[in-house]
Amino acid sequence: MKEIHNLMAFRPGVKVVDATLRDGGLVNDFYFTDEFVKALYLANLRAGVDYMEFGYKASTEMFDVNKFGKWKFCRDEDIRAIVGENATDLKIAVMADVGRCDYKTDIINRKDSPIDLIRVATYLNTIPAAVDMIEDAHNKGYEVSCNIMAISNTQEGDLKAALNILGQSPVDVFYIVDSYGALYPEQIARLADMFMEMAAKYGKTVGIHAHDNQKLAFANTIEAVGDGVDWLDATYASMGRGAGNCAMELLLGFLRNPKYNVYPAYQFVDKYMNALKKEGTVWGYDLQYLMTGLLNQHPRSAIQFTKDGRTDYTEFYREVVAMD
Amino acid sequence: MKEIHNLMAFRPGVKVVDATLRDGGLVNDFYFTDEFVKALYLANLRAGVDYMEFGYKASTEMFDVNKFGKWKFCRDEDIRAIVGENATDLKIAVMADVGRCDYKTDIINRKDSPIDLIRVATYLNTIPAAVDMIEDAHNKGYEVSCNIMAISNTQEGDLKAALNILGQSPVDVFYIVDSYGALYPEQIARLADMFMEMAAKYGKTVGIHAHDNQKLAFANTIEAVGDGVDWLDATYASMGRGAGNCAMELLLGFLRNPKYNVYPAYQFVDKYMNALKKEGTVWGYDLQYLMTGLLNQHPRSAIQFTKDGRTDYTEFYREVVAMD
Numbered sequence: 345m346k347e348i349h350n351l352m353a354f355r356p357g358v359k360v361v362d363a364t365l366r367d368g369g370l371v372n373d374f375y376f377t378d379e380f381v382k383a384l385y386l387a388n389l390r391a392g393v394d395y396m397e398f399g400y401k402a403s404t405e406m407f408d409v410n411k412f413g414k415w416k417f418c419r420d421e422d423i424r425a426i427v428g429e430n431a432t433d434l435k436i437a438v439m440a441d442v443g444r445c446d447y448k449t450d451i452i453n454r455k456d457s458p459i460d461l462i463r464v465a466t467y468l469n470t471i472p473a474a475v476d477m478i479e480d481a482h483n484k485g486y487e488v489s490c491n492i493m494a495i496s497n498t499q500e501g502d503l504k505a506a507l508n509i510l511g512q513s514p515v516d517v518f519y520i521v522d523s524y525g526a527l528y529p530e531q532i533a534r535l536a537d538m539f540m541e542m543a544a545k546y547g548k549t550v551g552i553h554a555h556d557n558q559k560l561a562f563a564n565t566i567e568a569v570g571d572g573v574d575w576l577d578a579t580y581a582s583m584g585r586g587a588g589n590c591a592m593e594l595l596l597g598f599l600r601n602p603k604y605n606v607y608p609a610y611q612f613v614d615k616y617m618n619a620l621k622k623e624g625t626v627w628g629y630d631l632q633y634l635m636t637g638l639l640n641q642h643p644r645s646a647i648q649f650t651k652d653g654r655t656d657y658t659e660f661y662r663e664v665v666a667m668d
Numbered sequence: 669m670k671e672i673h674n675l676m677a678f679r680p681g682v683k684v685v686d687a688t689l690r691d692g693g694l695v696n697d698f699y700f701t702d703e704f705v706k707a708l709y710l711a712n713l714r715a716g717v718d719y720m721e722f723g724y725k726a727s728t729e730m731f732d733v734n735k736f737g738k739w740k741f742c743r744d745e746d747i748r749a750i751v752g753e754n755a756t757d758l759k760i761a762v763m764a765d766v767g768r769c770d771y772k773t774d775i776i777n778r779k780d781s782p783i784d785l786i787r788v789a790t791y792l793n794t795i796p797a798a799v800d801m802i803e804d805a806h807n808k809g810y811e812v813s814c815n816i817m818a819i820s821n822t823q824e825g826d827l828k829a830a831l832n833i834l835g836q837s838p839v840d841v842f843y844i845v846d847s848y849g850a851l852y853p854e855q856i857a858r859l860a861d862m863f864m865e866m867a868a869k870y871g872k873t874v875g876i877h878a879h880d881n882q883k884l885a886f887a888n889t890i891e892a893v894g895d896g897v898d899w900l901d902a903t904y905a906s907m908g909r910g911a912g913n914c915a916m917e918l919l920l921g922f923l924r925n926p927k928y929n930v931y932p933a934y935q936f937v938d939k940y941m942n943a944l945k946k947e948g949t950v951w952g953y954d955l956q957y958l959m960t961g962l963l964n965q966h967p968r969s970a971i972q973f974t975k976d977g978r979t980d981y982t983e984f985y986r987e988v989v990a991m992d
Contacts, residue, residue, distance in 0.1 A: 631917065
């Protein structure tokens, strides 16, 4: 399935999605400065990135607006303050979680919104609710993708059943999401084959969102693109929950489509991401994330370990093994 | 070529080589404490590692013994002070660089030495000298491997010619070495096929030594093992020159042979490697190494950037691009 020649050529259908504000926002409760967000937008434009995900459309009933930065809620006017009319090739995305979003009221018609793409995130047990959100977004004129999270602990039969339901919905993209950072490239290849087969059956495309618990986010992403997966999530300096994501600066260096430029990504990491790190914002590959990844566990215990400033990794391993 | 079933089963021929002292020594000029080296030896024993590389057999004529720790020179008595008679399953290795080693005098007969394996390191233009070293070591009773360095900027025809010469020598293992951290898994697969074909022709086995410039050291190593490569180099916490190596703690978590145990690796990283980092020893993936890796350059400029404590990554990129 791997296409070695694609290290020289490129597939025009490949799209790069910047998820820095959304997945990175999980690290700093979405408190990014306007200067940062504006600079990120400009970096994405210059780098040739296809989609920029601004954050979540989270329910203000469920989440206290005083406890999170504005990108947890992604009001249209806040996006517009950054992008204006966005008369560019860079499309705007937001994520909407099943059960945590008042999509019927908070997502307005696309023609009146700066948003282009609604990314519906669901677990396997809430597919019908996801379909309702997909239909709502589609009917309002949006492109729609669907992230099926935590697939490393689902059964293939269940996953196929879910894709058969989603295939009949108006969703545009099925996303492979390795929420726990548990998957190896060989397993990504196997999943990509299955997702590609289902996508072909229903006329959809496939995307990937990888995590770096085993330092494989980039490797799994380029495995997937070699297997035919077209939509690739990345974040600058890998910023994202826990171990973080596929690094934008790695991905843009790999892709061969001349519309992508890695230099603006270097500049952005240099000036903005390294500043965030220096200020004490902590994310990225470390032993505690490797441990939960290897054990195919949700990273929440590892994130807590990081938050608590703990460094007793061996003791942590004893704790997480005991949870199994 | 990938063997997905091997994520469940295992290939008994796979060997893990700990290169922490040798490649890590390039970061701290081989100044490891005896306590560290002893603890590393015990960790390797408990983890089921197959070979432990102690360092280099460097020429004391060429290198000032007062400017390096003892593992740059690996005198037999220094190794013996750590391992005694080494009545264990863990074999002892040292590296000998073409042109930087007085092998005729400094490497004695294996029956009088604690060393089991001589790892000859060569560039493509010094193959005949490497063969001389290989024959010398073989005649003294050692197992012998040969690392062909910097293969990412060699031509396939030259590499084949070199392997045809080495194939006729008494070397036991051909090593794929991605010195610049420039190769992607698809390229590793292609190289592994070629090395495996030549190894089959001459009855040799194949190894891999990867670097983490593009965060692919582990991914490239598991790509290679899926392609039939048996000898796998790793270092604790990825310690190694520049961006470092495939992490032992990742590799042991991946391998399925029950003789390997990841827990002692976690313990060693927790107690010893993190202490080295805290003391200010710097290695590992960072933007400057990604840049030289992507440009397929020797990492020396990136290492200098790190040593100088520079953080002007964008300016560095302008410098290295100009070198091309």
